[in-house]
Amino acid sequence: MSDQNFDMIVIGAGPGGYVAAIRGAQLGLNVACIEREHLGGICLNWGCIPTKAMLRSAEVLNLVQRAKDFGVKVNAPTPDLEAIVKRSRAVAKQLSNGVGYLFRKNKVTSIMGQARLVGTGKVVVTTDDEEQVLHSANIIVATGARARQLPGLESDGKRVWTYKHALQPPHEPKKLLVIGSGAIGIEFASFYNGIGADVTVVEVMERLLPVEDAEIAAFAKKAFERRGMTIREGAKVARLDRHDDKVVVHIETPDSTTEEEFDTVISAVGIVGNVEGLGLSEAGVKVDRSHIVTDPYCRTGVEGLYAVGDVVAGPWLAHKASHEGVMVAEMIAGRDGHPVKPETIAGCTYCHPQIASVGLTEAQAKAAGYDVRVGRFPFQANGKAIALGDSQGLIKTVFDAQTDALLGAHMVGAEVTELIQGYVIGQKLETTGQDLMETVFPHPTLSEMMHESALDANDRVIHY
Template identity: 60%
Template sequence: MSDQYDVIVLGSGPGGYVAAIRCAQLGLKTAIVERENLGGICLNWGCIPTKALLRSAEIKHYMDHAASYGLKVAGKIEADLEAVVKRSRGVAKQLNQGVTHLMKKNKIAVHMGEGTLTGPTSLTVKGEKGEEKLTAKHIIVATGARARDLPFAPADGKRIWTYRTAMTPPEMPGKLLVIGSGAIGIEFASFYNDMGAEVTVVEMLERIVPVEDADVSTFLEKSLTKQGMTIMTGAGVEDLKATASGVKAKIKAKDGKVSEQDFSHCIVAIGIVPNTENIGIEKLADMDRGFIQIDPYGRTRSKGLWAIGDCTPGPWLAHKASHEGVTAAEAIAQELGNKDVHPHPLDRNNIPGCTYCHPQVASVGMTEAKAKEAGYQVKVGNFPFIGNGKAIALGEAEGFIKTVFDAKTGELLGAHMIGAEVTELIQGYVVGKQLETTEAELMQTVFPHPTLSEMMHESVLSAYSKALHI
């Protein structure tokens, strides 16, 4: 006899465990299936532990520049990489235990093992209890994704790393090659640069952080170069070989010239591969390059089968997965007769992106170029950190805030930031976009002084030639 549930969630990352909690809150008998660690990649090997690493790098950065704040530090500042990693793993462990508690609190059954779909509403789990057969009225697939390997040089965990090894490095790199300049690549480049490694970043596209606004990319490249990194855009790694003592790379530069360079280690950050092989999904859902195709609520083409998070089309971000999890849970509850829930489809234009390098990068909505491509006449505001009193007092006068408006209606189309704490500031614009704000409401909003948030106000004023402090 198989165990019967209202909902089974396959995968316990930030999409899966949130979906399970919301299902349980709505009175649905819920189970979760996880093959490795509750909390998934984000909590155990991604978002959270990397931020712990970057916090250590940030503290070291400030200690290295203590004199700028009128402080004296006795002796040379040294990074204890083992201790830094230990702290990061401790943070991950604490949060893993928190998810375990949330499962118990919400009376969610946890089945540890490999889950394989046998139909849209049934699966088997091979794990600590042998083979279990589970059935449900609905199943949510939330199996996430993993790092993409270079086809000619797969990661070996010794010299060629993915993000996972980079979080628990066997040794400190002396000379590090980072392939790819998306959020993951740039965050690790920033971390190891602050830790003292000599870092080279190779990006095949014409600019780093290519999904961001072009002005942000330009500013970040100048900043990272000033910090000592070598940035190569429009370049590609044509060959990569690990040796006993390091890595040999053939790099084709923008001008077409190929050079062979030696590094101690390499981090490959060239995108992700969805974890959809061998889970029985192919015959049940439409697929595109391994990603499960869904409607705005998470439904696949098979009744009762849903999918969320990194195994579905992007953006591949933890907060997007969590939001999709809530949406799918509420849509399921509605289908099962709950008349008090009113799920809303996900608006991908309102999903913020954050990169926790130094300086930080954050954005939401359209870039200036994308807005113009979409046919908008735009008004663009730009305000520099150097014009903000709090930024100067913090010793963080590097960066700017850029806003993009529809010139005809005043609609906020996008916001783009680079500088200290912008990953916290961006939510103000996200709320504004969700509430369909125009420049008029933002101009009339009172921002507290002295704060970094005042720059958000000034950027809006700047778009309409009303900036006060520049």
């Protein structure tokens, strides 16, 4: 058993952990990063990246199927799921290998193994060959999260899947049920719908996409239904009867219980933090509903022990995890912290149409006591959207009527996951509606709709 000393130890090499390790090394710290499975964590290997690769394939298929609308003749295109998955895995592997390169470039010590805390400033790592003991006064837990499994709805990898199974499917779904309409559920529903599956989405809350602005969610629902999806809101999957070739699903609503047959079910009902086997309770770390409790600076309350990313409180997003990792590494190196404000973190869902948002919804702003002004602008009135042949969408902005501050922005439509960052920067710089109205947006672009939405909030909209 070997002993090694480091200035900083990071447990987990996902978007929070590997970014923290690299930033710490850049600042001159001697850093070790421990990962039990894949460099890059869930995001690069089983989440953000491979799902976007698969969704891109569905987008390309949809565009080719509409080629005649653009004056292009193409013989009937068909999806090749095996090839789509192969490309997705190759993209994930490329980026995971890239993390290894960045570790070597920045002289981060990378250790593959299972870590556990065994006393103040001490981590034992179990690898295939040995146990190593690492010492550091500064330890960051960045172990991420995994799919939540509900009793009776557990995945089996055959007919009932989690996101991992959906990324490497054992068969191509023809009739698919997706349980849950958060980002993960809607993205897989959109992908499989895009390659021809008959898709039903069941959401236990009273409306689809419950964390989004109600108006945006309603717009998205209509768009999904036009694409052939069936949406069941206020419904609960009570039981699954599993068979070799199908699943009989018992769906409850306040008024009735029905049985429907599907060949595949994807469960996307949230996540649980990876807190087991780390020695957290022995170290005195508080855990609340599978997530480590921290202060705004990611401190656990135990001296020298921090936690970042999906293993702490939400929003559970890769970009939030990376920001936290950088902050903690910089604090350890003696710099000031820059805490994450959850209300300034953009949420993006890469379905078709895309959905993106930041800040307060209209309902949240009113509930918080704001007198609001709301602006809207539809894609169908934007020249670039019409030229792209993708003119179904809406941009909505919420302002404080008293101070003119931008409280929130909510979008559905083509490339809104790219557009949203304009509003994120605006919030960071304390942008007002007047600032947005006086900004010159390039033409013709989709971003002009951001300008028009601010104009609309002040009864000055030009093109609608």
